[in-house]
Amino acid sequence: DAGITQSPRHKVTETGTPVTLRCHQTENHRYMYWYRQDPGHGLRLIHYSYGVKDTDKGEVSDGYSVSRSKTEDFLLTLESATSSQTSVYFCAISESWTSSTDTQYFGPGTRLTVL
């Protein structure tokens, strides 16, 4: 299994509060991703990073920001959480964009509930 951890694994928070989720990898992979999983939608990409301090938006980036100050950590921040952000959040990593290694490996997920 790829060395990916997410913290916290579960969190309950209130509307309007800031929340930060952390993804940590021990594989030294260049690419890191944040997805959210909702019933009927599969997984949808929020943001991704293609290097330290290099990030870009995904399909559902509104209301989220990310930061990557070192290779192993990718943080997802909800500046002011809303109930629509209640979801399960997955971090993923991949080694590079070359054809031989374009596979994403996923962390265990974080269940976030916004009341």
Next chain:
Amino acid sequence: AQTVTQSQPEMSVQEAETVTLSCTYDTSESNYYLFWYKQPPSRQMILVIRQEAYKQQNATENRFSVNFQKAAKSFSLKISDSQLGDTAMYFCAFMKQGGYNNNDMRFGAGTRLTVKP
């Protein structure tokens, strides 16, 4: 934009039998990858199999194989000799082959498979 469709929200199969999960996708790209991921009740996303679009040969991994029809934009997963541990949600995913900032993955909504004893 690429879209992935899994038309079977739920399926069931008897243990030891074979089941096929369907997936279709829409893209104008020529070079891309297709994946099947398994998500058991533990919620962990596990890569089952991947297919490069430029390869005509269908990928296989033990009891799992795919039927990749590029012209039809179809990518089905066949599970042979189904086992109770195969009970899970299965996601089909598409990723276009691109540059360093161009490899986000698109997922279908999933098929929940139940293997019955």
